[in-house]
Amino acid sequence: MAIVKPFRCVRPEPGYAPQVAALPYDVYSRKEACEVTAANPRSFLNIDRPETQFSHDVDIYDDRVYEKAGEMLKGWIKEGIFQKDPQEGYYIYELTMNGRRQTGIVACSSIDDYGNGIIKKHENTREEKEVDRIRHVDTTNAQTGPIFLAYRSNDEINGIVNSVTVTPPFYDFVAEDGISHRVWQILEEDRISLIQQAFGGIPCTYIADGHHRAASAVKVGLKRREENPGYTGEEPFNYFLSVLFPDDQLMIMPYNRVVKDLNGHSEEEFLRKIGQSFEVDGMGTEAYAPMEKGTFGMYLNQKWYCLKAFNSLKSSDPVMGLDVSILQDRLLGPVLGIGDPRTDKRIDFIGGIRGLKELEKRCSQDMAVAFSMYPTSIEELFSVADAGLLMPPKSTWFEPKLRSGLFLHLL
Incomplete structure (x- = not known):
């Protein structure tokens, strides 16, 4: 059964959220990333793609690049751009694109669930892309881009989410591309317990988008286990940042x-x-x-x-x-x-x-x-993953894209 855990989130102060929120690091070329960061020095892309802080003659995989990401993250926390919530909780993240809403639960998923197949994959990953994010996570000591997970829609979870989203959100903004982003926090012990119990009855979740981020987060977690042989399994590095959406709300583009x-x-x-x-x-x-x-x-x-x-x-x-x-x-x-x-x-x-x-x-x-x-359908994705098979590369394009920088998980 799926382990979906509340966590202490590091997140932008509400006034900074619209500036900080950034599209995933891998949708940009280096040139495009540099243009975005030059126009918006508070975009999280500055940290997600730290080579933008260097001249083009510096290799994107240079040690200094990853060190810069860690320095900037610490600096933004010290400046008060980011805050760490005082207690563990879940978050509700709603994205609206062209009038169509999808609402997911922001939480931490288990690296053991990834290893034992409870979190199902449908794509191969490329080693060089894994290594980049492994170094980024390890150096910043943080997971900065959530993995997009899907699960078969569940009435109990839908009911909890609906009961939260009728209240005022603490983030509510429309990004430059016209996509609306709203976020709520769940701190009540009874709701947290209900969500954990409900996911405990869900046999598996599926990686919709973010295979490289997931593989990298898991490998950093396993590395930390080797470095800490007395680990209990409850340390933050045993989990990775994720947003879980019901399948009937998702849209796949070609x-x-x-x-x-x-x-x-x-x-x-x-x-x-x-x-x-x-x-x-x-x-x-x-x-x-x-x-x-x-x-x-x-x-x-x-x-x-x-x-x-x-x-x-x-x-x-x-x-x-x-x-x-x-x-x-x-x-x-x-x-x-x-x-x-x-x-x-x-x-x-x-x-x-x-x-x-x-x-x-x-x-x-x-x-x-x-x-x-x-477009490939979500049912086709589930069928491939359930059969333990892999899709050809670049089979699915999910929209809207989750923003990076709104939720961080420190290790």
């Missing part, structure tokens, strides 16, 4: 693909080859987003196409039946020569929030062909 070249094929030959696995229909110059599973948009030479996978390609296997798998196994791999999309430099991935115009833009700059995807 994760689109762009590829640098046609792998030596002429346009005519390329279209002929993909016609062996897909029904190919020209859609003109109007951007095309697929409307059902098993279909794909393709942008090539300033024209859009609809690709419909032949029925023979569809599969009941949780992974092989995913649209991202069909595209990879039947087109990106055999036709375009993208063997491992995690490491191949010829492919890039574009989050659905950027829209189809971004695909057209990339094809006018540095890419030859783009593919718009039908």
